[in-house]
Amino acid sequence: MGKVLMKGNEAIGEAAIRAGCLNYFAYPITPQSEVAEYLSRRLPEVGGVFLQGESEVAVSYMIFGAAACGERVFTTSSSPGISLMSEGISYIAAAQCPAVFVNIMRGGPGLGGILPSQADYFQATKGGGHGDYRLLVMAPAGVQEAVEMVMRAFPLAEEYRNPVIILGDGLIGQMMEPVEFPDHLSSKPSNKDEWATNGMATRKSGRPNIVRTLILDPNTLNEHNLHLKEKYERMKRDEVRYEPYNLEADYRGLIVSYGTMSRVCRSAIDALKEQGVEVGMVRPQTLFPFPEKAIEEAASKESCEVVVSIEMSMGQMVEDVERSVRGRRPVEWYGTCGGDVPTPEEIMEAMKSFMSSESPHLVHSSTG
């Protein structure tokens, strides 16, 4: 199959089917409703289940139920919807069930707006729901990468028995780009007989599997959380993904940016290069685990004067950038958070001003 022109939202739906997921439960919300529209047509064709829940809270527990039974299952939503699902996500993480969530972010807080935003960084990487859990967070910068990440998300969710979330923005969902679908999903044999409540008939162990999240004994709960932590540490070791850009140059400024925003930065870096100004970029493809070492190394290059986190939020990822840079260089933030995506020209101007400043950058700058 060659390249086809496809809207991000539709491509995400198709990628899930090709990953062997035949269960999609969701509640519509702009800017990602086309996923539901597409799957309401496609899933019946392939013998799958499309179900519109009565609310996002209900959807999250439908996901929990299907996942606990060992079914591949996923949902998509946008910021306020993910807030409603967060309770269920915490339960799913606690019960160690695999499931895939997609958040096509819109501006917040509250109902906010429907234009591109990256304001759910904290929600995805630091919690959202309650308790000591983490999600594996992937951030595509285009439709092709969204497809690849969706297809990778299912085996990862199963390997770690943990929810995976894909964090896109309205532009990734609404834009059409050429896509090529990988033919088959290669994944290891499922481990679900060890944990899924899929009936005793085929179970080799003869031991019933029980899915639960209430653990009242303090020692047992502590053990449970230590086990979860061990998984998150394993993710940090094995699952970090990022893309370096122009890091071979002697750059004076280093950008850290992801998703749609990183593409604008790439254009800005190319244009700056033509003017003889070198800027490098680390583009995190996973936001948890975060490419801490790559950023620390890139920031430590002798030519590098300043590190700038460029994001469509009021400055969320910048905290992880600061943590990664570990004080080796000044760290700045640049961004917008109303839905207007900054232009390459605005990024160029911002980078120039950060690099020309002689005083140490101790205070975060902001733009309108």
Add this chain to the structure above:
Amino acid sequence: MQTEVMFAGFGGQGILLSAKILAHAALEQGLDVAWVPSYGPEMRGGTAYCMVVMSDLPIGSPVIRNPLHLVAMNLPSLEKFAPTVKPGGVILVNSSLIPHGSGRGDVRELLVPVNEIAIKLGSVKSANIVALSAFVSRSKVVDYDTLIRCIQEEFAQKKDLISLNLKAAEEGRKLTYLCSL
């Protein structure tokens, strides 16, 4: 080399569709392409616009403030986007609905009464294809033959519309040829 085309008009004029056909033609010619619609809260009859970015290199920012070309299907679109077009670009003005030109001296302007032409062919709905064809013939952003193939493919499921739209494309091309004489 990167080319950007802004299609703009009001809802119902087939803005998104003509942009999609152009994006498809660019893909057929081996270019990287991004089709970026406006999806803000618009009311019925309000403005609809869509940017097509095409490039022989991977596209960086899909968000473009200053496109190279503009296809303006109604007056508010021309007023809003004509000042943003880069010098040297093509501005197609739907003269059926827009009483004047862009006022830009540094662009190649094409005034085409696409609604009247489409109505003569049998349906005003094909006005977007008249405009698309006239624009492509003038700007040459993709090969005309590739465009025709993509129009046929787009309407493959609606066979009764193929001949209408092919006629619309032919009228657009002929008119552009006459204009440039």
